[in-house]
Amino acid sequence: MTRNSETPTDDDxxxxxxxxxxxxxxxxxxxxxETDGGVGTPFEVVSEYEETRRDRYRKLYDAYxxxxxxxxxxxWRARIGFTIVAIYLLMGIVGPLIVEPTSVTEGPALAxxxxxxxxxxxxxxxxxxxxxxxxHSTSTILKMVLSGAVFTVGIGTIVGSxxxxxxxxxxxxxxxxxxxxxxxxxxxxxxxLGLMFDDQILGNPYAIGILLSVASWGGLARAIxxxxxxxxxxxxxxxxxxxxxxTSTIVFKEIVPHLMPFVVINLTNAGRKVxxxxxxxxYLGILPFQDLNWGSILNQAYGANAHARxxxxxxxxxxxxxxxxxxxxxxxxxxxxxxxxxxxxxARHEKTTADVEGEGDGETQTQxxxxx
Amino acid sequence: xxxxxxxxxxxGQAVFTVWAVITLSFALVRMLPGNMMGxxxxxxxxxxxxxxxxxxxxxYRMTIDPDAPLLPAYLSYVSETLQGxxxxxxxxxxxxxxxxxxxxxxxxxxxxWAVFISFFIGITxxxxxxxxxxxxxxxxxxxxxxxxxxxxxxxxxxxxLILLSYRLGWFPTGGRQPIxxxxxxxxxxxxxxxxxxxxxVLSMLVASGVASLGMRGxxxxxxGEDYLRVARLRGLSDITISTQYVARNAVxxxxxxxxxxxxxxxGGSIVLEQVFQYRxxxxxxxxxxxQRDYPLMMxxxxxxxxxxxxxxxxxxxxxxxxDPRARRSQ
Numbered sequence: 023m024t025r026n027s028e029t030p031t032d033d034d035x036x037x038x039x040x041x042x043x044x045x046x047x048x049x050x051x052x053x054x055x056e057t058d059g060g061v062g063t064p065f066e067v068v069s070e071y072e073e074t075r076r077d078r079y080r081k082l083y084d085a086y087x088x089x090x091x092x093x094x095x096x097x098w099r100a101r102i103g104f105t106i107v108a109i110y111l112l113m114g115i116v117g118p119l120i121v122e123p124t125s126v127t128e129g130p131a132l133a134x135x136x137x138x139x140x141x142x143x144x145x146x147x148x149x150x151x152x153x154x155x156x157x158h159s160t161s162t163i164l165k166m167v168l169s170g171a172v173f174t175v176g177i178g179t180i181v182g183s184x185x186x187x188x189x190x191x192x193x194x195x196x197x198x199x200x201x202x203x204x205x206x207x208x209x210x211x212x213x214x215l216g217l218m219f220d221d222q223i224l225g226n227p228y229a230i231g232i233l234l235s236v237a238s239w240g241g242l243a244r245a246i247x248x249x250x251x252x253x254x255x256x257x258x259x260x261x262x263x264x265x266x267x268x269t270s271t272i273v274f275k276e277i278v279p280h281l282m283p284f285v286v287i288n289l290t291n292a293g294r295k296v297x298x299x300x301x302x303x304x305y306l307g308i309l310p311f312q313d314l315n316w317g318s319i320l321n322q323a324y325g326a327n328a329h330a331r332x333x334x335x336x337x338x339x340x341x342x343x344x345x346x347x348x349x350x351x352x353x354x355x356x357x358x359x360x361x362x363x364x365x366x367x368x369a370r371h372e373k374t375t376a377d378v379e380g381e382g383d384g385e386t387q388t389q390x391x392x393x394x
Numbered sequence: 395x396x397x398x399x400x401x402x403x404x405x406g407q408a409v410f411t412v413w414a415v416i417t418l419s420f421a422l423v424r425m426l427p428g429n430m431m432g433x434x435x436x437x438x439x440x441x442x443x444x445x446x447x448x449x450x451x452x453x454y455r456m457t458i459d460p461d462a463p464l465l466p467a468y469l470s471y472v473s474e475t476l477q478g479x480x481x482x483x484x485x486x487x488x489x490x491x492x493x494x495x496x497x498x499x500x501x502x503x504x505x506x507w508a509v510f511i512s513f514f515i516g517i518t519x520x521x522x523x524x525x526x527x528x529x530x531x532x533x534x535x536x537x538x539x540x541x542x543x544x545x546x547x548x549x550x551x552x553x554x555l556i557l558l559s560y561r562l563g564w565f566p567t568g569g570r571q572p573i574x575x576x577x578x579x580x581x582x583x584x585x586x587x588x589x590x591x592x593x594x595v596l597s598m599l600v601a602s603g604v605a606s607l608g609m610r611g612x613x614x615x616x617x618g619e620d621y622l623r624v625a626r627l628r629g630l631s632d633i634t635i636s637t638q639y640v641a642r643n644a645v646x647x648x649x650x651x652x653x654x655x656x657x658x659x660x661g662g663s664i665v666l667e668q669v670f671q672y673r674x675x676x677x678x679x680x681x682x683x684x685q686r687d688y689p690l691m692m693x694x695x696x697x698x699x700x701x702x703x704x705x706x707x708x709x710x711x712x713x714x715x716x717d718p719r720a721r722r723s724q
Contacts, residue, residue: 283615
């Protein structure tokens with residue numbers, strides 16, 4: 023089995039990592055911060071984790087940056103996923119500069135798609151160009167995804183891992199809070215809140231992302247907690263406890279890395295969920311909107327009975343395609359990252375190096391991690 | 395003794411959640427700037443009802459006295475709510491409880507089928523994919539799961555509505571029961587209910603895609619465990635290993651996902667019931683939102699929450715039977 027073939031490299035890894043501590047850990051860490059800044063991919067989770075544990079930087083760089091990139095380019099899912107997400111990023115950033123915004127009676131009503139170059143995707147019943155509508159809503163949606171996914175996963179991971187590991191009173195309090203948020207059905211809650219705060223969220227996509235995360239971190243927190251319940255029984259955790267390593271060190275250095283695949287997949291899932299829910303809220307006509315977006319296009323199409331009219335079907339299909347396509351991209355990305363982070367091999371590396379590691383100054387640094 | 399304690403504690407959590415939601419809804423109604431009560435009073439006053447009478451009406455409908463100090467108003471709201479008085483719907487001029495009690499069975503009917511079918515499919519497919527990871531079956535089923543997982547259920551719902559109802563005419567285009575048939579245990583009525591529910595249930599099948607991807611990930615994690623190597627060395631068959639070893643150990647996180655997805659489906663039922671004009675709790679809550687019928691809206695919110703709390707509680711109490719590790723660590 024291929025998994026066994028990795029074992030001999032353990033010693034090299036260890037050497038690398040010891041060298042890294044002695045010589046150049048600080049400079050490397052600084053470089054890392056610089057090179058990482060502003061990369062808007064799900065890799066952010068990993069880099070956050072790297073930054074806060076600078077002394078292990080070198081080993082982690084190999085394990086989490088160098089190796090994944092080479093694995094990723096061999097995986098078709100990753101290539102397609104990255105390409106799709108890149109297309110949307112381009113569409114969201116550059117698109118509005120190239121494609122002119124559309125207006126009522128710009129073209130004929132309900133022009134069919136793929137017939138004229140002027141309206142490649144056709145028009146709606148008021149003669150507005152659907153391509154332009156789709157492109158211009160992309161950047162709004164991307165902003166929602168960014169803030170929503172980061173908030174959901176951040177809160178979920180922190181609360182879930184602390185609750186699951188600590189147990190006792192901490193668990194009771196955190197789990198009760200988590201339970202309340204799980205038990206309150208997210209979509210109706212967001213609906214009610216959206217109605218209450220419609221002034222604040224009008225035209226502010228970041229606020230909508232945060233609003234959506236209010237209802238969705240609970241599920242992740244509980245899932246992380248239940249994983250933690252099984253992980254904390256594992257022998258390497260018992261060993262760490264017996265060695266007297268501090269709780270936060272054990273949680274964020276020993277256990278959370280085992281949850282990384284889970285967290286990374288959830289980051290892309292959270293992004294997808296934000297899109298689904300935001301579009302659904304706009305589709306239902308609950309959130310106020312100034313500019314058209316994928317959801318409000320659907321809303322107007324349904325309102326105009328486009329589902330019952332054969333000549334208006336493209337009005338539905340264009341925004342639907344935009345949603346499904348980015349969602350396919352995010353899913354493929356999550357899948358391929360799963361493959362990259364998942365191999366048991368990596369977990370074994372974590373275990374072996376953890377034993378050599380000792381306490382060092384890891385304690386203070388994981389405090390940073392908790393603060394993040 | 396330990397298990398009994400745990401169950402009581404879990405029950406306490408459920409009660410706590412219900413209390414928290416009642417409190418939240420009170421806070422939303424009473425405290426927020428530009429609050430709903432003010433809006434209702436203004437609207438009634440604009441209809442020519444004098445302000446004092448308008449306040450009384452609002453108090454009756456919302457079961458919150460706008461003039462009372464915070465604490466007494468809160469206590470009376472909680473006690474009214476616990477007695478099942480959710481106020482009076484403005485639009486239907488009926489008690490909110492009556493409106494929702496009539497709609498709830500329909501929502502539960504659709505949801506229970508959707509949850510059951512999609513998870514049965516999802517877990518089976520996920521386990522198969524993981525066991526033959528990288529094989530042809532895995533690639534084929536992964537494509538299915540990715541497609542299903544990437545389509546929002548309401549997109550699938552609208553597509554099904556367009557194709558199967560409007561184009562092919564196989565299913566009714568909306569509603570929850572046949573119009574011209576008497577309700578009762580006759581074949582036309584029952585088959586009518588089934589065909590009306592079929593498309594909403596089918597739309598929820600996208601959840602099976604998400605579930606199978608999650609199950610695949612968990613199973614792959616389990617596949618690295620040493621006890622599987624031992625099982626292979628013992629010469630156990632593929633079927634035994636995949637069902638007895640992999641599936642059982644991968645299912646705990648899936649069980650959690652299942653519980654959470656029940657909640658998401660409750661929320662999702664609002665969109666779904668709008669698409670199919672299926673008059674369940676979600677449909678009433680949405681139309682209440684559009685009509686600014688706040689008592690019905692908050693009532694719908696609370697009923698959906700309580701339904702969820704109960705289903706999660708039931709599921710949680712059976713948690714230990716799915717995975718003995720969880721029982722031990724409780």
